[in-house]
Amino acid sequence: MSAKLPTLMQSARVPFLILAPVSVFLGISSAYVSATDIQWLHVALAVLAAILAHISVNAFNEYMDYRSGLDLKTERTPFSGGSGGLVDNPSALNSVLAMAWITLLLTMAIGGYFIYLRGEALLWLGAIGVLLVVGYTPWINRSPLLCWMAPGLGFGPVMVLGTHIALTGDLNGLALLLSLVPFMLANNLLLLNQFPDIDADRANGRRHVPIIYGKAASLALYSLGLLVASFAVVIGCVFELLPWLSLLALVPLALGMTVVLGLKPLLRKGAATWLPYLGRNVVMTLVTPIILGTTLILG
Template identity: 30%
Template sequence: MQPNIQHSSKPVVESNRGFQVWWQMTRPHTLTAAFVPVLLGTALALKHGKIHFGLFFAMLIASLLIQAATNMFNEYFDFKRGLDTAQSVGIGGTIVRDGIKPKTVLNLAFGFYGIALLLGIYICANSSWWLAVVGLICMAVGYFYTGGPFPIAYTPFGEILSGFFMGMLIILIAFFIQTGTVSSTSILVSVPSMILVGMIMLSNNIRDLDGDKENGRKTVAILLGKKGAIYLLTGMFTFSFLWVLVLIITGVLPVWTALVILSAPKAMKATKGFFENTIPIKMAPAMKATAQTNTIFGFLLAIGIFIGHYL
């Protein structure tokens, strides 16, 4: 999601096609939003029996592919709508900077969806075919986040839907395929993940606030204003830590999950970076810190659950 600067619809370069270009097109800093929930859901399933590693890896790869494909749809539709230029801030803009053909990006995204669909068939065959419906809805949300006539990213619901589908729902699916059920504990533990994944989207929208406003978007950041959006980000970070504390006190989570506090410095770096900077490119470190908060928080939460299970 980049500022709207008019440009030619023809890519500006045709050379740099190394692995780094293709890797950056997946927007790797966002992929942890798919990896961490799978790990968390699987960690929670431990006390219900042995882990089916075939299902774990199938779910992990499918989630990563859907996330990468969603990023590529974002890349494609931002280009089509004239939002990406060679001067755009961020790692988006592979089409205009690196000469990758738009059709190639779109086909690759659908190819990733195809592989994820095959993995989904394996998962459903070993768990429940009802998951096919859930998986297709997740894929539809990934496409319509920036695709279609009314992109979700242009509305105030981007953070909520991305958090729910890429945070909470992935945890619940990962838990379900291992246990055959969804427990109240898995729902409660998935709440911080849902919030932090949504905050990755919010941080992106804070950075792109001015450009998004010019393009008629109605994101949460635009509706609240920059300062209000940063306060919301700060509040959601705080809520996530307090939520884990409450779950520890009530015995839902082991005391080892208090390790999540070690991710607090990244959260503070993110909020401080947004408060102190107004230029989009200078807010990039704050965006990165937001994504890192989600990653570190989720890993530490999973580690705490693992330790609590074995000790």
């Protein structure tokens, strides 16, 4: 097992797991300003469930992409192409699959507790979350629309609304508005990270937006996602769902426009030229919800 542990850590994609607690933080923030009493044990369970779900979807993806041969064709970058853990250590294949199922079952156990506590609304969100985890690699990435919106559904409505309901037992307009921001940003994150894998993904039968519509159209869709996320922040402030301090979240969102302007002339060049902008996009995706949640609490 000790020889497989590094591969398990790689297949969990530990450096990327921060996105889950960042998304949950928005749900915690909305719950904090909406309820008078929050149990911190429930906060910890919500964070743990999100991280476990993220590990599960990553592990399923690693397992299936190795089994299909895709990971043997991709040129890995810090943002795409899988971890390469199973390519280097194929003997850990069944252990990675076991990790995927164990983390999913643990997520479902925590979800079951909250469903018992809060009721039917969480059942539907949980069901969507489970479908996203088990269905992304084998089915969802065969549809451009579903593939585009799957990460946003997971890190937006499922995590943000799920956390808010788990902590408060209720749902309000603030939580719905906040969930729109990571919905757009997570969709955009995966959208750009698919650029380096277009040829390998196409050969493996995937049909995501960059494959079907091209990189230029994908960049236009990315720009639309940025505008919607920014508009959500502004509308929240105008209608007093968010404090005016939350306009600070527009600062990292402005990084997105530098990504668009920087990538546009490089679309016909190699993946190495895109990496600085992919990295900038990751920073924006993580920092924006942190600022938004923090200003909500402070405001």
